Amino acid sequence: MAGSIYNLDATVRTDMGKGASRRLRREDKVPGILYGGEEAPVALTFDHNKINNSADYEAFYSHVLTLNIDGKKVEALVKDMQRHPYKPKITHIDFQRVIAGEELHTNVPLHFINEEKCEAIKNDGGIAEHHVNEIEIHCLPKDLPEYIEVDMADIEMGHTLHLSDITLPKGVSSVELAKEDETHDLAVVTVKPAPKAPAVDEEEGSDDTEASGDDSEGEEGKTEE
Numbered sequence: 001m002a003g004s005i006y007n008l009d010a011t012v013r014t015d016m017g018k019g020a021s022r023r024l025r026r027e028d029k030v031p032g033i034l035y036g037g038e039e040a041p042v043a044l045t046f047d048h049n050k051i052n053n054s055a056d057y058e059a060f061y062s063h064v065l066t067l068n069i070d071g072k073k074v075e076a077l078v079k080d081m082q083r084h085p086y087k088p089k090i091t092h093i094d095f096q097r098v099i100a101g102e103e104l105h106t107n108v109p110l111h112f113i114n115e116e117k118c119e120a121i122k123n124d125g126g127i128a129e130h131h132v133n134e135i136e137i138h139c140l141p142k143d144l145p146e147y148i149e150v151d152m153a154d155i156e157m158g159h160t161l162h163l164s165d166i167t168l169p170k171g172v173s174s175v176e177l178a179k180e181d182e183t184h185d186l187a188v189v190t191v192k193p194a195p196k197a198p199a200v201d202e203e204e205g206s207d208d209t210e211a212s213g214d215d216s217e218g219e220e221g222k223t224e225e
Contacts, residue, residue: 005054010034010044010069030090034067034076036097044069044095051090055081059146062108064098075141077106098141105175108145109134110166112189114153120191126157127194131187135163136175143171150188160190 013031015023025031028048035041044067054060060078067074076095084091098104110133120126135148150166162185163177176184 005057005060005065006063007066007068008046008050008054010046010067012070013043013045025089025091030093032093032095034069034074034095034097036076037099037102039097042069046093048090051093052088055090058109062106062144062146064141064144065095067095075100077104079106100141103138103140104144105136105138106144107134108137109147110150110188111147112150112152114151117153118155118191120155120157120159121152124157125194126191128152129190129192131189135166135186135188137168137172138175138178139172143169145169145172148172152189152191155189155191157191157193161188162186163188 010032025048030046030048030051032044032046033041034044064075064077067076075098077098078093079096080092080094081090082092083089110130112128112130115121115128118126118128121128137148139145148166148168150161152161155161163174164185166174166188168174176186
């Protein structure tokens, strides 16, 4: 399945409007659109099951996909996906054309690695608090990573990793850091002490015990009477 999620068959649709989209969905089809570059946007139709299965894979959202549109191959990225509010159905999908040699602006997921090797977590009872799970990047299509790794092995207790601490792959740059403002050096992950369990008030506990003892004695007294 891993290879097939990068290839989708599509047909150009000419029947537009909400009524047409509803008919497509009843036929287990997904309406979509392809835009970007110098060509005009194109309305498309996809098989719902194929889109729905592919959408379960993280790489589907951060990989250059090949759309087979009536026999013509077009490279594209997923830019937006709409889902039914309560049914397991995808109701619409947007793709952006990928042009060779033109920079992409997209989101890429973060993979946090080596948490089990982090001393603050492993031996000192710390926990990792993830502030973001993906970041915006600029890169050429050939340099687009499926994900970016965040190495947590050496993070100390109370320390926070920011965008500027992450090693980006060659050819990839952060959209936020390019703004050259400290406020855009976003926090990515913090290792902090695990919250302590609330202390039990021993005096309160003994009072409850005594009170329950008094009640039982009272009940016994009533029985004897």
